[in-house]
Amino acid sequence: MDSDLEYKILQPDKSLSDFVDSFWFLHNRSENDKKTIGLPDGRLDLFLFQSPAESFRITLIGAETRQYEYGVIPGNSLIFAISFKLLAVEYILREPIADILNNARFLPDGFWEFTERDLLDFDLFVEKATRKIQSLLPKEMDERKRRLFELIYQTKGSITVKELSEKVFWNSRQINRYFNRQFGISLKVYCNVLRFRASLEHIAKGKLFPEENFSDQTHFIKEVKKFSGVVPKELSKNKNDRFILLSAIKQQ
Template sequence: MYVELPPSPDLAPFIKCFWLFDNNSGADLNYTTLPDGCLELLVFYQHGLLKSISVFGIQSEAYDILMPAHELKIGIRLRPLAKEYYLDKCTTLDRFADFTKTLSLQHFSELVSADIRAMSPAIDNRKQLLFDLLQKHAGNIEVESLATQCFWSSRQINRYFNKQLGLSLKSYCNILKCYASYKEIKAGDLNPDTGFYDQSHFIREIKKHTGTTPKKLLKNEAQRYVQFNSPEDV
C-alpha cells in the first residue's frame, strides 16, 4: 500500500508531499526510485516498532530500495529550501519513536507541520523566487536569467547550491529536466520537445540519471520504478 498526502499551502515551499509505504504482502519487495530534485526523510518501522531514521540529500542517480516484509516506511519528500529552513534546525527526529502504536500518515504530517511552523521560518525572497522559477521551467532556464529575475548574482546562486545542497545548479537543472520527462515517457512519448538538444542527448541524460533507457522505463518490468507505478502524474 502506497499513499501520499499533500502539505498545507503554507508549507508547500518546504514539502512536496508526505507518504506512507506499507509492505503487508508477507514477502520482501524490491523497487528503484528515480531522481526527482527532492530531499527525503524516511522513518522505518518493522512490526510496529521504530527501526531507523534516514535523511537523504538530492539524488542524481537511481537507487534501489529493499522493502522487507511487514515493514512500514513513512517519509517526507522535501523541497530544497527545507534543507536550510527545516532539516538544519530539525527537532522532529527525536519524536518519531512515539509512532510505535499509531502509525498514521495524518498524525505524522501534523507533527512535522507543527514543528516547521514553530520555527517560523522567514524565507529569503531571492531563494523562494529562485526555486519557483526552476520548478516553473523544469530546470530549462539559463543561470543569467535566474540571476536577473532574482536579483542575485550567478556566482552567489552557484555558491548557494554547492554549500546547501552539495551539487551545482547545472546538475540540479538536469535532474529537473529528466524528472519532467518522466510524465511524457509514462505516456509513451519518447521524443520530448524541450530541455534536450536532440534525441541522443535525451537518451544520454536519462540513462545517466536513471541507469536505463526511456524505452525500459516505459516498459517498467515487474513495476520496478516507483515513479512509474502510481496512477497519478509523476
C-alpha cells in the same frame, strides 16, 4: 504499482508550500521482500521506517543525481515520509546536506518527537509533521532564494543558470557556491534532475520523445539514461515495477 505495495501521497498545507513537496507512505503488505530502484527527483526525504525484522528508525535521504538501490523493501515494512524542497535545508532543517549527496543520514531517536507510534496513522503523522514544520517557519527569508526556487520549480528545471541569475539579481557564481555548500550539487545539475523528473510523467504515459526542453531526441535519451541507467523505452516498460518513482507516478 505492484498490488502488494500500497502507496499514498498527500499535498502539504499551503503555508508549507515553499518547503514541503509532499507527504507519502509506502507499505509492503506482502510477506515477501521487494527489490526496487530509486530515481532522482530533486527532493530530499525524511523517512520513518519499521519492519518486523528491523527496529524503528528515522533517516534523511540527501539529494540524488543517479539511480540508486532502494535495495529491498522488506515484507510487511512501512515507510512514512516527508519530501522536502531544497529551501527546507536552510530554513527548516537548518543544517547543510552536502555530505549526504547520493547518500543518507540516520537521525537521532526522538527527532521532532517522532516515535514508532506515529506509524500507526498516516493522517495523524501528517498533522503532527505539519504542526512541527509550521513551528519552524522562518520569520524572514532571503527573497532572492525564494524567487530562485520559485522559478526553478515553475519551469521544472527548463531554465538556464544565466536566466535565473538575471531574474533574481544574484551572481551565478554565488548561486553555485550556495548550492554546493548547502546541497553538494550545482544549480545546473539540479535543474537537469528536475527536468528528468518532469519527463517521467510523459514516459509513464508511453511518450518516449522529449516533451521538456531537450535539444533533440538523442539528448533526451542520453539524459534519461544518465539519471536512470536505462533508455526511455526500457524505463517505460518498468519490468516488475522496479523503478518505484515511475510506478508511483503511473498510479497518481
